[in-house]
Every structure is written in C-alpha cells, then in structure tokens.
Amino acid sequence: MCGEFTGPNAPYGYMKSPDDKHKLMPNPDTADTVKKIFQLAASGMTAFKIGTMLKRDNILKPRAYTMQTTNGKYQRESLVKYPYDWTQGTIMVIIKNEVYLGHMVCNKQTTKSFKNKKIISNDKSEWIITRNTHEPLVDEYLFEQAQKATEVKRKTWTSEPHIFAGLLRCPDCGRAMHYQKRTERSYTASYSCNTYTRYGKEYCSMHYIRYEDLYQIVLNDIRRYADLAKNHEQEFIEELNRAGSNNTKKQLAQHVKEKKRHEKRLSEIGQIVKRLYEDHVIGMLSDERFYEMSKGYEDEGIKLKADLRKIQKAIDSFKNTDENSRQFTSMIQKYFNIVSLDALTLNETISKIEVYEREFENGVRKQQVDIYYNFMGIIEKHCKYMTADRRFRPETTA
Secondary structure, three states, X not given: OOOOOOOOOOOOOEEEOOOOOOOEEEOOOOHHHXXXXXHHHHOOOOHHHHHHHHHHOOOOOHHHHHHHHOOOOOOOHHHHOOOOOOOHHHHHHXXXXXXXXXXXXXXXXXEOOOOOOOEEEOOHHHOEEEOOOOOOOOOHHHHHHHHHHHHOOOOOOOOOOOOOOOOEEOOOOOOEEEEEEOOOOOOOEEEEEHHHHHHOOOOOOOOOEEXXXXXXHHHHHHHHHHHHHHHOHHHXXXXXXXXXXXXXXXXXXXXXXXXXXXXXXXXHHHHHHHHHHXXXXXXXXXXXXXXXXXXXXXXXXXXXXXXXXXXHHHHHHOOOHHHHHHHHHHHHHOOOOOXXXXXXXXXXXXXXXXXXXXXXXXXXXXXXXXXEEOOOEEOOEEEEEEOOOOOEEEEEEO
16 A cells, blocks of 8 residues: 555654554664755755765665664675765655655556566556655755756866856747856856757857856845845835736646646547557557657657646645745845855756857847746846946846
8 A cells, every 4th residue: 555654664754653564654873864964955065975975974874774773684794885975866765755755656667577587667647646644854845946056967078066056048949047157257267058058049148147156146136135125125015916916817827828828739649649540550650660660759748747747836835825926035034144156046946047148239238137036936137237438237127
C-alpha cells in the first residue's frame, strides 16, 4: 500500500515509528542535517560544497549512519571506508525526495518487462503520491526553493559562479541568459541571450545587459518594496491586492490557454502513437522505424507532462490574491535594511527576471526588465534608461 512505508531502512532523516513499522517519524539524530541541506541548497550552495561542509563537521553520510545504527546488518564495511565523504549524488537524492514534504511516493521504478527484470525509472507523471502520511522535515516553499536552485548548472562557461543563476530568461525565446566574465572592461560581467550566443542573430537577438546595471535595478526594486511593506503595511497589501487582481486575470488567462494547448497536443500524440502501433502490428512499419518514431513522441509527451505540472502549479498559486499579498509583504519586509544582494536573497524573493532587447530613442537607451516576484509575479514594469553620456539612472514605468 503506497501510504505505508515498506522499506528495510527509513529514509535518512527519519526512523520507523516504534508503534508502527510502516509509519515514519523524524529521527532526532539526522533530521536537522536534512533541514540544513535544504536550507543551504536554497541559498544557492552547490551539492559539492554542501558535502564538503558536512564532511568538515564530521557528519556521517547516510550509508555509514545506517551501518553504525544497525550494527552492519545491511551494509558491508568496504562500502563505507570513508564514512564522512558525502557525494554530490547523495546530496541531490535528498534534495529531490518528496518524502521530506511528508508524502509517500511509490511507483518510481519498475522492471522492463515480465521476462526482463532490469530496473528502469518511471516518468514522474506515473508516480503514485500519497500526501501527508508523516511529519514533514521541510515546508513546500523551502523545498521548491531548493529545487529551483539546483535545477540550473551553478557554473557558467567561464567557471565563474553568479548570484542570478537560474533566474534570468530571454522573453523572446525563453532560454536562460549566458553569463560572461569581463576582465578587460570597466565592468565585471555581462549577460546575453543563450540562443543568440550559441546560434547567432538568425535565432534570437542579444538582449545584452551589464551585471552591475542589473544588480542595481534589482537591489533598488527590492529596497523600494521592502520600504513600503515596512512603513505602510496595510496600504501596501491593499495596493498589491488591486495590482494582483489585474495581474492574476491576465496571467491566469495565459496559463489556462497554455494548459489547453498542451493538453490538446498530448491527446494528438496519444492518437499518433496508437496509429503507429497499429501500423507496426500489421507490418507497415519496421521495428526500427516504429521505435524511432514512437520514442520521439514519447519524449515530447514527457516534456509536455512536466510543463503541465508547472502550469497547473502556477494556476493554483493565483487562487488567493489576498493570501499571496500578505505572504509577499511578510517576506519582503525582512529586506528593509538590505545593502547588497546574494543568491539566497534573490531565490527567496524572485522567481524569474526577463531582460528585453535594448531600444534607442534620441540617444537614450531604454531597456525593459520584468521582475517576477514569488507569490505576486510582475508587480510593475521596470525599465533602465541610459543617456548619451552613459550615465545610468533606474526608472519605473507604470
């Protein structure tokens, strides 16, 4: 039964209840380590650095801890020669595991066939999730922040880390922005569209912006909202509700439209695969051609299902405007005295930043930057103007 735990050992951070071996409860020895891992991941720290920190603190890795607490019953000593060497893989398994949200997840793996017992992983859409079966170690918000922070590659092509990793997007092609270290210039780094950088102007435009300019725009914006939330809390919430109501209608309509388009395409893929199977059965398609074509549609279907889950999550988040406004206000107030940005601040406050192409009007460069805040999405449109003498001054348009 999926709601019950049936494994030989409880997941790291948990222990089996002494009253019911099929129920999990937090392990006082390891639960805090799991919480620490999620907090560090959400702050932008890489799995490698988290593992290094745990090793430095002499914290036993899961396999070594299991061996120690079960007197070696389930693990061979040769497998834990280095009991404090946490690998990146071990850290990532913990971060991705929804068991720490208090849910039991089944059907993650299956065998290839009745005859072939090789274990294969099922797509996430096929998982069976029973919610709230035990006490969570992390909340939904921290879990999602950790996922977002670890989904992106934390090193750029120049091997330099940057605090905006995973947040910047090109509004035209949807790809991430490429980070470029600038040692020979008066500024430290810049961003440009990844599609443009890799494939050229035939596929997308540059969407170029300097690191320092983007940094100042975002810092000023967070400061502005933090000041309003701190000094005019109730008025700020009411204004957010009005703005959020307008934003919700527009963004919700867009998400619903996108959801219908994805569902229609999934239905089409189902019909296509069915016809392919029929053609294969009657001999119109060779085995090789059938598997080649069906694999392509299967991959597209998996991606569509993943996108649909994200779209549905976005739709659900728009249901309560007032609650979202209050959560955003409570969160942004913490940054009232902010003087600098870091990855933790950015990932806690912002879900996405879109950088538009530069426009020139009478010697003045205008560039739109849309900041999507957690809980609220876009609150206002944000623009940066540069005069002909290259002095920057952040501006905001309604």
